[in-house]
Amino acid sequence: MSTPSASHKRGKAVRDGVLAAAVNELLNTGFDGVTIASVAEAAGVHVTSVYRRWRTKEQLITDALLNHIDPAIEIPDTGDLRRDLVELTSNLHESLSSPQSKAMLRLASMPLEIDRLEEARRRVLDARMDAMGVVLDRAVERGEIDAAVDRRLALEFLHAPIYTRVLLTRDQVDEAYIGGLVDLLLDGVRAH
Amino acid sequence: MSTPSASHKRGKAVRDGVLAAAVNELLNTGFDGVTIASVAEAAGVHVTSVYRRWRTKEQLITDALLNHIDPAIEIPDTGDLRRDLVELTSNLHESLSSPQSKAMLRLASMPLEIDRLEEARRRVLDARMDAMGVVLDRAVERGEIDAAVDRRLALEFLHAPIYTRVLLTRDQVDEAYIGGLVDLLLDGVRAH
Numbered sequence: 001m002s003t004p005s006a007s008h009k010r011g012k013a014v015r016d017g018v019l020a021a022a023v024n025e026l027l028n029t030g031f032d033g034v035t036i037a038s039v040a041e042a043a044g045v046h047v048t049s050v051y052r053r054w055r056t057k058e059q060l061i062t063d064a065l066l067n068h069i070d071p072a073i074e075i076p077d078t079g080d081l082r083r084d085l086v087e088l089t090s091n092l093h094e095s096l097s098s099p100q101s102k103a104m105l106r107l108a109s110m111p112l113e114i115d116r117l118e119e120a121r122r123r124v125l126d127a128r129m130d131a132m133g134v135v136l137d138r139a140v141e142r143g144e145i146d147a148a149v150d151r152r153l154a155l156e157f158l159h160a161p162i163y164t165r166v167l168l169t170r171d172q173v174d175e176a177y178i179g180g181l182v183d184l185l186l187d188g189v190r191a192h
Numbered sequence: 193m194s195t196p197s198a199s200h201k202r203g204k205a206v207r208d209g210v211l212a213a214a215v216n217e218l219l220n221t222g223f224d225g226v227t228i229a230s231v232a233e234a235a236g237v238h239v240t241s242v243y244r245r246w247r248t249k250e251q252l253i254t255d256a257l258l259n260h261i262d263p264a265i266e267i268p269d270t271g272d273l274r275r276d277l278v279e280l281t282s283n284l285h286e287s288l289s290s291p292q293s294k295a296m297l298r299l300a301s302m303p304l305e306i307d308r309l310e311e312a313r314r315r316v317l318d319a320r321m322d323a324m325g326v327v328l329d330r331a332v333e334r335g336e337i338d339a340a341v342d343r344r345l346a347l348e349f350l351h352a353p354i355y356t357r358v359l360l361t362r363d364q365v366d367e368a369y370i371g372g373l374v375d376l377l378l379d380g381v382r383a384h
Contacts, residue, residue, distance in 0.1 A: 032222070032224075105301075106298075106302065106303075108360055109301060149381045154376065157373060161348055164348070164356060167301045168300055168359070170310075180342060184345065188376070188377060189377060190336065190337060190379055192384075
């Protein structure tokens with residue numbers, strides 16, 4: 001195997017720099033204000049270096065969005081479902097709390113007509129859901145939950161309130177809140 | 193008691209027309225693009241008629257937002273908690289599904305620094321939550337759920353996936369999905 005060449009490394013550095021600049025430009029000026037020229041200038045590269053990799057602003061923004069949404073949230077494995085779910089939800093909340101992440105969430109909520117964006121967003125969400133589903137798979141093996149439980153629905157149910165608070169109501173998300181959500185998911189409200 | 197004067201009625205018609213025009217302008221151009229002049233023109237009134245009621249664009253947009261978010265979602269009373277929750281959630285989804293409502297949700301997610309907006313948004317959310325809580329109060333009276341259940345948390349838990357799908361993932365919300373959410377809220381995932 002050959003080691004990465006110097007030009008390959010330089011290419012990756014340019015790519016990362018341009019994508020980071022694109023995220024910052026989005027934060028500062030919003031989608032309409034971003035241009036390939038403004039991103040190139042912010043990244044300190046020639047505009048042709050950007051056009052070589054991304055033909056349109058839409059492609060550049062799509063990659064910046066996907067590059068920023070890191071699907072690798074840490075997946076806990078404490079041996080106990082409740083603790084796993086509390087940790088997982090805290091990790092998700094932390095990953096959404098930076099100004100960059102919030103700006104990206106807002107961007108994701110815009111009705112942008114970008115070819116690859118819808119498919120790419122779907123792929124990232126799917127990958128994240130699959131990764132988190134492991135926590136529920138382990139709970140099935142331990143007999144804590146029934147195998148018939150719809151794991152994606154359960155995770156969506158648990159995490160939608162976090163998205164809603166971060167993006168919409170801006171109510172605080174703390175340990176007590178996350179604990180309350182997990183308990184509701186585990187036991188429901190019905191009197192037994 | 194006197195009946196409303198003609199000038200009072202005319203004033204209300206102007207107000208409603210301006211607020212509706214403000215919503216449309218927001219939909220068409222986004223927050224940055226709206227001006228009091230463009231709203232006045234779209235509403236077919238003189239710009240001074242707008243300035244007389246709203247001193248700033250921010251005040252106008254706040255009122256347009258509040259005027260549009262109608263907190264009066266129909267509250268079902270079928271005598272059965274599951275059916276009540278399914279109907280309530282369907283009603284919420286329906287109220288969020290118009291292009292205007294989606295645009296308003298996106299606007300609500302923007303980090304706008306508008307004086308009265310935060311307080312007004314809180315007031316609307318509180319009023320809506322109190323109205324919907326009646327469904328859970330009745331279930332407590334019937335013995336279907338325990339009085340200790342946190343009603344606001346339960347409703348937030350049930351409705352956050354609707355907001356998230358409408359605003360963020362754009363996955364479909366249908367009867368089966370809503371039924372699945374309600375069953376999760378009622379019984380949780382824990383094996384008994």
